[in-house]
Amino acid sequence: MTVTTPQGFRAAGVAAGLKSTGAPDMAVIVNDGPLDAAAAVFTSNRCKANPVLWSEQAIRGGTARAVVVNSGGANCYTGPDGFAITHATAETVATELGVGAVDVQVCSTGLIGMLNDRDHVLAGAAEAARKLGTDGGAAAARAIMTTDSHPKNAVATGTGYTVGGIAKGAGMLAPQLATMLVFLTTDAEVTAAELDRALRSATAPTFDRLDSDGCQSTNDTVLLMASGASGVRPDPVEFAEAVRAVCHDLAMQLLGDAEGADHEITIDVRNAASEADALEVGRSVARSNLFKCAVFGNDPNWGRVLASIGTTAAAFDPADLDVALNGVWVCTSSGPGEPPDKVDMGERQVTVEIDLKAGTESATIWTNDLTHAYVHENSAYSS
Amino acid sequence: MTVTTPQGFRAAGVAAGLKSTGAPDMAVIVNDGPLDAAAAVFTSNRCKANPVLWSEQAIRGGTARAVVVNSGGANCYTGPDGFAITHATAETVATELGVGAVDVQVCSTGLIGMLNDRDHVLAGAAEAARKLGTDGGAAAARAIMTTDSHPKNAVATGTGYTVGGIAKGAGMLAPQLATMLVFLTTDAEVTAAELDRALRSATAPTFDRLDSDGCQSTNDTVLLMASGASGVRPDPVEFAEAVRAVCHDLAMQLLGDAEGADHEITIDVRNAASEADALEVGRSVARSNLFKCAVFGNDPNWGRVLASIGTTAAAFDPADLDVALNGVWVCTSSGPGEPPDKVDMGERQVTVEIDLKAGTESATIWTNDLTHAYVHENSAYSS
Incomplete structure (x- = not known):
């Protein structure tokens, strides 16, 4: 019922020491293929966090093998040092996985204007990349939480394939600086262009219409990766609907867990x-x-x-x-x-x-x- | 130090029974001339209260002899019955003063979507029009308060003339539904066109830049009336500056008294x-x-x-x-x-x-x- 429910994905969540509470704060999700198609939408805030600047470039070719995510610090407005940490995080995970850094998406969430501890980040990223498991989705969902009161998972089932997702965000799109991050996976056999179309048509009527407090994050990312491991080429309409269903489910979970909300x-x-x-x-x-x-x-x-x-x-x-x-x-x-x-x-x-x-x-x-x-x-x- | 400080103005504030507390809730300010030049700016909210709909039309000729203001109910979204009360209020004050209803500006403030008691409004308006005094500005400033913690008065002195003003609003322009109302008077000898120019150049860098909570009122009104009683034709630049100074002073008083604000x-x-x-x-x-x-x-x-x-x-x-x-x-x-x-x-x-x-x-x-x-x-x- 999470990102590792679709075939071809492994994930992990570990404690890297970025959160003072010692709670899990580093997640990795890996797409083992055979496909590595990916699509993403990012915050439209012009003041973007370093991981967004990295990931926007890295996904241009329509592929991604993995995403590494830390909570406990947004790595936003942290200057060249912050960007260097983002780059090194991608390199670290890439080395563990035997892929290129450009194949690794990076996301961060937490307080902005604060440099994360580089050693903690890199050690945690490496550890998570070594602890990947096909049952690791729930741990990843937990590791990306900030002020969320509970982890958020969802799946939708198509004809012979599955779409899974996790999300964090106690605020929303046009959201909370606590940042909304969403990671979606599918084992459907789809191209990057098909993924991109399905993703954009799914986020527009869901996350884009969630407006908890009018404050738009610097770090928002919704990433969709396809492994193709089911061997099933989906009907485009059914696939788009499955992606939309997972996005809607996660959006409603975010709405229900918004910071301090009574209604x-x-x-x-x-x-x-x-x-x-x-x-x-x-x-x-x-x-x-x-x-x-x-x-x-x-x-x-x-x-x-x-x-x-x-x-x-x-x-x-x-x-x-x-x-x-x-x-x-x-x-x-x-x-x-x-x-x-x-x-x-x-x-x-x-x-x-x-x-x-x-x-x-x-x-x-x-x-x-x-x-x-x-x-x-x-x-x-x-x- | 209020709207009756400039020569040629009388004012009053009385309790009409609209506020359940029995506090003063009805004010009238009269311009005894010789001039009756006036200019006003109103809320840009497209859902305008009945008094705004009335006053926008009534001031088109660039004249006004009086303004009648009730607190305790905004008379907004109250339909034809509400507009009829606004009209009758203007008629009542006009009859007392021996002028036409179109010479009377009407303003209301308080809860919206609620019809004010017609008898209370009309009796209060008549009483206020009979109690006018050249020292009545302070009472008027008190009668227009809603959640304000204190009345707001200001004056600026030009060469041989004065500009006075009162304001209410515990929220702001682009403001609080509690509504911002501002009444300015001057005994300078100026035309309606000159007043309008001075008023718009004064509100743009003051009230228009006050944004307490991003919520724009349905009732906002800033009215400037000139009696010409000083017999002094002011230098336009000095006059505009005097109007701006009073607007700035009142705007800062509104900022300082914003609902619940600590900073x-x-x-x-x-x-x-x-x-x-x-x-x-x-x-x-x-x-x-x-x-x-x-x-x-x-x-x-x-x-x-x-x-x-x-x-x-x-x-x-x-x-x-x-x-x-x-x-x-x-x-x-x-x-x-x-x-x-x-x-x-x-x-x-x-x-x-x-x-x-x-x-x-x-x-x-x-x-x-x-x-x-x-x-x-x-x-x-x-x-």
Whole structure:
């Protein structure tokens, strides 16, 4: 039920001493082939961490044999020394595996602006590369955690092949600096171009629509590696759907474990003039601190939803918007509708439905509430 | 030291019964002339409150004789009934003053999506219009408060004339739904066009750059009325500067009284390729919940500043950014600079300096930290 569920992959997770707690903080996942096709999407933040700078270049040929991941330090804004550590990490794993450094993707997560201890990183990477096992996925999932409260694994099964994945991130895409990292594997026989297409079509409606706190990480990486070990050439539509299913599963696990969150909020925007409009509206509501505080307080404050919608450029009539909270249409035609006290906000799941009455397109954005625990966790992160 | 300091203005503040506490909640400010020139800027939120819809139309001719303001209910998303109350409020005050309804600006602030009690509003408006006094500015400043902890007054003196102002808002422009309202008066002899120019050049570098929580109100209004009672035609440059000085003073009072804030954060962006770039970068940092939580925790977490800069389209080299916190250049060339423990974040004032090294333009944005008190206040506002 993890990245080593598909055939042709081994993984390991070890403690390299980067986390002061002594918890596992170094993972390696290896693709034993026969294929080494790979695709990845990286953060669109222009201030990228050193591992992202490395991995973006290394994956250009559409291949990767392995990924090495450390938690406990993001290796971001650490200058040439930080990049040198990333490079040496790839070299170390490559040497252990008998491949080239360019075949090794590198990811890091944790506090930024802090140089990781080079000796710890390299020793840990080598150790993980020597401890690889076909049952190592769960250990890898655990080793990449930072403020996550539990490891995140998922699989989807196609016709004769499997897609597996692990993720970390107590914040989200457009996310938390704690960083979202996702590693996906499949034993389907697919080319790098096919992988890339499936991956991009899977991340767009899943991770890209997760917006826990509006803060976009410097380290985000979603990597998909194919071993081809099943010998099965999948139907492209079924394969894309399997990849999407694993991404959706992991995205919902990230949403459920977001830092300090009391509620998982699903924002469904419907009848928009375009999907872009629906996304803009959903993201605007997802980034309203006032609305997120209201949800934390179990307060069905729909006015804050309309105020957020009003800041967008989407097509709609400001006097004719409908909003439902947990199925109760508390706002109709931009005025009071059903009584807000009919809305039960006590459950962890909160649904916001927004009817723009401007077209036929729709989109869903997921976010969390803004809580005391979020403020606490993020005011004390580096101190 | 308030809106009745300039000659030609009377004001009042009374309790109309809209606030459950019985505190003053209705203000009227009247311009006795001889001039009735006026200019205003309103929220750019497309979901505008009923008083904004009224006042935007009423001020088109560049004149206003009075403004009537209620706190205790924003009269926003209250449909045709809400607009009817706004209209009737203007009529009531106009009748008391012997002017036309179109000469009366109307503003409301408080919870949105809730209809104010019509009888209370109209009786209160009439009472305030009957209690006007040349010393009534302070009472008006008090009556427009919502979650403000104290009233906000300011004046600036020109050569032979005065500019006065009051403001409310525990959140800010691009602000809090608690709404920012600002009323400015002057006895200078100026035309509506001159007023409009001075007002827009004054609000752009002051209120427009205040971004406490990224949430833009539906009710924001900044109104400037000129009586001409001093008989002095001001130098346009000096007059604009006087208006700007009052706006800046009030903006800093709003910043200092922001809901739940422990810190006032000044973000100075310098050496930008354009002022727009500087503003985009400053606003991005001001809207980073992670950075704002770090400031609350007295944590000089400069990596969160760079991560926010990286989400913008401004011109800069991601590998060559400098950031100072309270004067300590903790980040140089996008890497660690001076030790963060040199930064004292214990004071209420925090300064962030960002050197983009991409040009000669600069801009300042003001914001607050994200605190437990903010979450508390905004999770319990309507309940």
